[in-house]
Amino acid sequence: EAQVTQNPRYLITVTGKKLTVTCSQNMNHEYMSWYRQDPGLGLRQIYYSMNVEVTDKGDVPEGYKVSRKEKRNFPLILESPSPNQTSLYFCASSLTGGRPDAIDTGELFFGEGSRLTVL
Amino acid sequence: KQEVTQIPAALSVPEGENLVLNCSFTDSAIYNLQWFRQDPGKGLTSLLLIQSSQREQTSGRLNASLDKSSGRSTLYIAASQPGDSATYLCAVMTAKTGANNLFFGTGTRLTVIP
Numbered sequence: 001e002a003q004v005t006q007n008p009r010y011l012i013t014v015t016g017k018k019l020t021v022t023c024s025q026n027m028n029h030e031y032m033s034w035y036r037q038d039p040g041l042g043l044r045q046i047y048y049s050m051n052v053e054v055t056d057k058g059d060v061p062e063g064y065k066v067s068r069k070e071k072r073n074f075p076l077i078l079e080s081p082s083p084n085q086t087s088l089y090f091c092a093s094s095l096t097g098g099r100p101d102a103i104d105t106g107e108l109f110f111g112e113g114s115r116l117t118v119l
Numbered sequence: 120k121q122e123v124t125q126i127p128a129a130l131s132v133p134e135g136e137n138l139v140l141n142c143s144f145t146d147s148a149i150y151n152l153q154w155f156r157q158d159p160g161k162g163l164t165s166l167l168l169i170q171s172s173q174r175e176q177t178s179g180r181l182n183a184s185l186d187k188s189s190g191r192s193t194l195y196i197a198a199s200q201p202g203d204s205a206t207y208l209c210a211v212m213t214a215k216t217g218a219n220n221l222f223f224g225t226g227t228r229l230t231v232i233p
Contacts, residue, residue: 041225042208042223042224042225042226043210043223045220045221048220058220090163092163105151105168105170106150106168106212107151107153107165107168108153108210108212108221110155110164110165111162112162113160113161113162115160
Protein backbone atom coordinates (compact mmCIF):
# COMPACT_ATOMS: atom_id res chain seq x y z
CA GLU A 1 0.00 0.00 0.00
CA ALA A 2 1.30 3.43 -0.97
CA GLN A 3 1.83 5.45 2.16
CA VAL A 4 3.77 8.01 4.13
CA THR A 5 4.72 6.76 7.58
CA GLN A 6 5.69 8.97 10.50
CA ASN A 7 7.05 7.95 13.89
CA PRO A 8 6.42 8.53 16.66
CA ARG A 9 2.74 9.45 16.43
CA TYR A 10 2.75 10.94 19.92
CA LEU A 11 5.67 12.23 21.97
CA ILE A 12 6.05 14.17 25.17
CA THR A 13 9.54 15.47 25.89
CA VAL A 14 11.32 18.14 27.90
CA THR A 15 13.05 21.31 26.83
CA GLY A 16 16.49 20.73 25.36
CA LYS A 17 16.27 16.97 24.83
CA LYS A 18 17.13 16.24 21.22
CA LEU A 19 14.57 14.29 19.26
CA THR A 20 13.99 13.00 15.76
CA VAL A 21 10.69 12.42 14.01
CA THR A 22 11.09 9.94 11.19
CA CYS A 23 9.25 10.00 7.87
CA SER A 24 9.33 7.32 5.23
CA GLN A 25 7.49 6.96 1.92
CA ASN A 26 7.26 3.90 -0.32
CA MET A 27 6.18 5.62 -3.53
CA ASN A 28 9.62 6.52 -4.89
CA HIS A 29 8.72 10.20 -4.59
CA GLU A 30 11.39 12.81 -5.18
CA TYR A 31 9.72 15.57 -3.16
CA MET A 32 9.22 15.42 0.60
CA SER A 33 8.22 18.10 3.05
CA TRP A 34 7.51 18.80 6.70
CA TYR A 35 4.67 20.97 8.03
CA ARG A 36 3.50 22.00 11.44
CA GLN A 37 -0.12 22.71 12.24
CA ASP A 38 -1.13 25.11 14.99
CA PRO A 39 -4.60 26.37 15.95
CA GLY A 40 -5.48 29.54 14.10
CA LEU A 41 -2.31 29.42 12.01
CA GLY A 42 -3.05 26.48 9.76
CA LEU A 43 -0.28 24.40 8.22
CA ARG A 44 3.08 26.00 7.71
CA GLN A 45 6.00 24.49 5.86
CA ILE A 46 9.18 23.86 7.85
CA TYR A 47 11.55 22.31 5.33
CA TYR A 48 11.26 20.58 2.01
CA SER A 49 13.44 18.42 -0.20
CA MET A 50 13.29 18.22 -3.97
CA ASN A 51 15.50 15.10 -4.06
CA VAL A 52 18.29 13.25 -2.30
CA GLU A 53 20.81 15.64 -0.72
CA VAL A 54 18.70 18.65 -1.75
CA THR A 55 16.88 20.43 1.07
CA ASP A 56 15.58 23.97 1.52
CA LYS A 57 13.91 26.09 4.16
CA GLY A 58 10.19 26.62 4.22
CA ASP A 59 8.37 29.37 6.10
CA VAL A 60 9.26 28.37 9.67
CA PRO A 61 12.63 26.54 9.69
CA GLU A 62 14.04 27.99 12.93
CA GLY A 63 14.85 25.33 15.50
CA TYR A 64 14.63 22.44 13.05
CA LYS A 65 17.03 20.44 10.91
CA VAL A 66 16.42 17.88 8.21
CA SER A 67 18.45 15.48 6.12
CA ARG A 68 17.76 13.56 2.92
CA LYS A 69 20.37 10.87 2.55
CA GLU A 70 18.00 8.37 0.99
CA LYS A 71 15.07 8.97 -1.30
CA ARG A 72 12.52 7.29 0.94
CA ASN A 73 13.44 8.94 4.27
CA PHE A 74 13.22 12.55 5.44
CA PRO A 75 13.72 12.84 9.21
CA LEU A 76 12.93 16.03 11.13
CA ILE A 77 15.42 16.82 13.88
CA LEU A 78 14.83 19.09 16.85
CA GLU A 79 18.29 19.62 18.33
CA SER A 80 17.08 21.51 21.41
CA PRO A 81 13.28 21.48 21.57
CA SER A 82 11.45 24.36 23.19
CA PRO A 83 7.80 24.67 24.31
CA ASN A 84 6.95 26.79 21.26
CA GLN A 85 7.64 23.72 19.14
CA THR A 86 4.69 21.94 20.70
CA SER A 87 2.58 21.22 17.65
CA LEU A 88 1.13 18.66 15.29
CA TYR A 89 3.66 17.75 12.62
CA PHE A 90 2.96 16.32 9.19
CA CYS A 91 5.26 14.80 6.64
CA ALA A 92 4.19 14.80 3.01
CA SER A 93 5.54 13.56 -0.30
CA SER A 94 4.88 14.14 -3.97
CA LEU A 95 6.27 12.59 -7.15
CA THR A 96 8.27 15.67 -8.15
CA GLY A 97 6.67 18.44 -6.10
CA GLY A 98 5.15 19.91 -9.22
CA ARG A 99 8.49 20.52 -10.87
CA PRO A 100 7.75 22.48 -14.07
CA ASP A 101 9.76 20.13 -16.32
CA ALA A 102 8.02 17.02 -15.04
CA ILE A 103 4.73 15.40 -15.96
CA ASP A 104 3.29 15.40 -12.48
CA THR A 105 0.04 16.69 -11.06
CA GLY A 106 1.85 17.72 -7.90
CA GLU A 107 -0.57 15.79 -5.70
CA LEU A 108 0.66 15.64 -2.13
CA PHE A 109 0.31 12.59 0.13
CA PHE A 110 0.38 13.11 3.88
CA GLY A 111 1.39 11.01 6.83
CA GLU A 112 -0.93 10.55 9.82
CA GLY A 113 0.78 13.23 11.85
CA SER A 114 3.00 13.35 14.95
CA ARG A 115 1.76 15.21 17.99
CA LEU A 116 4.70 16.63 19.91
CA THR A 117 4.52 18.21 23.35
CA VAL A 118 7.59 19.95 24.77
CA LEU A 119 7.40 20.65 28.49
CA LYS B 120 3.97 35.58 -0.81
CA GLN B 121 0.86 33.55 -1.53
CA GLU B 122 -1.95 33.95 1.00
CA VAL B 123 -4.86 31.55 1.11
CA THR B 124 -8.13 32.41 2.86
CA GLN B 125 -11.07 30.18 3.62
CA ILE B 126 -14.45 31.55 4.57
CA PRO B 127 -16.40 30.70 6.64
CA ALA B 128 -14.22 29.29 9.41
CA ALA B 129 -17.08 27.09 10.55
CA LEU B 130 -20.34 25.96 9.04
CA SER B 131 -23.26 23.90 10.34
CA VAL B 132 -25.89 22.50 8.01
CA PRO B 133 -28.72 19.99 8.33
CA GLU B 134 -28.25 16.62 6.70
CA GLY B 135 -29.21 16.50 3.03
CA GLU B 136 -28.40 20.11 2.28
CA ASN B 137 -26.08 21.12 -0.57
CA LEU B 138 -23.25 23.42 0.48
CA VAL B 139 -20.33 25.42 -0.88
CA LEU B 140 -16.98 26.03 0.76
CA ASN B 141 -14.88 28.93 -0.44
CA CYS B 142 -11.15 29.41 -0.90
CA SER B 143 -9.39 32.50 -2.20
CA PHE B 144 -5.72 33.09 -2.99
CA THR B 145 -3.71 36.21 -3.75
CA ASP B 146 -1.26 35.06 -6.44
CA SER B 147 -2.86 33.61 -9.55
CA ALA B 148 0.42 32.03 -10.76
CA ILE B 149 -0.40 28.67 -9.30
CA TYR B 150 0.62 25.14 -10.28
CA ASN B 151 -2.39 23.41 -8.76
CA LEU B 152 -4.99 23.66 -6.04
CA GLN B 153 -5.90 20.80 -3.74
CA TRP B 154 -8.80 20.28 -1.40
CA PHE B 155 -8.14 18.12 1.65
CA ARG B 156 -10.28 16.71 4.41
CA GLN B 157 -8.97 16.45 7.97
CA ASP B 158 -10.74 14.58 10.74
CA PRO B 159 -9.91 15.59 14.34
CA GLY B 160 -6.41 14.51 15.31
CA LYS B 161 -5.88 12.80 11.98
CA GLY B 162 -3.88 13.39 8.85
CA LEU B 163 -4.97 15.04 5.63
CA THR B 164 -6.85 13.10 2.98
CA SER B 165 -6.72 14.46 -0.55
CA LEU B 166 -10.19 14.99 -2.00
CA LEU B 167 -9.67 16.75 -5.30
CA LEU B 168 -6.77 18.29 -7.18
CA ILE B 169 -7.26 20.87 -9.91
CA GLN B 170 -4.32 21.65 -12.13
CA SER B 171 -3.80 25.24 -13.24
CA SER B 172 -5.06 24.45 -16.74
CA GLN B 173 -8.32 22.94 -15.47
CA ARG B 174 -11.57 24.59 -14.41
CA GLU B 175 -13.11 21.87 -12.26
CA GLN B 176 -12.84 18.34 -10.94
CA THR B 177 -15.54 16.00 -9.69
CA SER B 178 -15.50 12.99 -7.41
CA GLY B 179 -18.80 11.50 -6.31
CA ARG B 180 -20.78 14.14 -4.42
CA LEU B 181 -17.86 16.57 -4.52
CA ASN B 182 -17.16 19.16 -7.18
CA ALA B 183 -14.30 21.63 -7.04
CA SER B 184 -13.96 24.61 -9.33
CA LEU B 185 -11.06 26.92 -10.03
CA ASP B 186 -11.05 30.48 -11.33
CA LYS B 187 -7.43 31.59 -11.46
CA SER B 188 -8.16 35.07 -12.74
CA SER B 189 -10.24 35.92 -9.71
CA GLY B 190 -8.13 33.85 -7.32
CA ARG B 191 -10.99 31.65 -6.17
CA SER B 192 -11.93 28.03 -5.76
CA THR B 193 -15.11 26.46 -4.43
CA LEU B 194 -15.82 23.00 -3.10
CA TYR B 195 -19.41 21.95 -3.63
CA ILE B 196 -20.78 19.09 -1.54
CA ALA B 197 -24.10 17.67 -2.64
CA ALA B 198 -26.61 16.01 -0.33
CA SER B 199 -24.46 16.38 2.77
CA GLN B 200 -24.22 13.53 5.28
CA PRO B 201 -23.12 13.43 8.94
CA GLY B 202 -20.02 11.56 7.79
CA ASP B 203 -18.97 14.67 5.86
CA SER B 204 -18.34 16.45 9.17
CA ALA B 205 -14.66 17.39 9.19
CA THR B 206 -12.35 20.30 8.52
CA TYR B 207 -11.82 21.06 4.86
CA LEU B 208 -8.53 22.62 3.83
CA CYS B 209 -7.66 24.33 0.62
CA ALA B 210 -4.01 24.33 -0.47
CA VAL B 211 -2.37 26.15 -3.34
CA MET B 212 0.88 25.03 -4.88
CA THR B 213 2.86 27.84 -6.43
CA ALA B 214 5.92 27.64 -8.59
CA LYS B 215 8.91 29.56 -7.37
CA THR B 216 12.47 29.69 -8.58
CA GLY B 217 14.11 26.31 -8.22
CA ALA B 218 11.32 24.66 -6.29
CA ASN B 219 7.65 24.62 -5.43
CA ASN B 220 5.77 25.36 -2.29
CA LEU B 221 2.33 24.69 -0.93
CA PHE B 222 0.27 27.25 0.99
CA PHE B 223 -2.70 26.26 3.12
CA GLY B 224 -5.80 28.05 4.21
CA THR B 225 -6.83 27.70 7.85
CA GLY B 226 -9.79 25.54 6.89
CA THR B 227 -13.55 25.43 7.23
CA ARG B 228 -14.92 23.22 9.98
CA LEU B 229 -18.08 21.58 8.68
CA THR B 230 -20.71 20.02 10.91
CA VAL B 231 -23.59 18.15 9.28
CA ILE B 232 -26.46 17.77 11.73
CA PRO B 233 -28.49 14.54 11.45
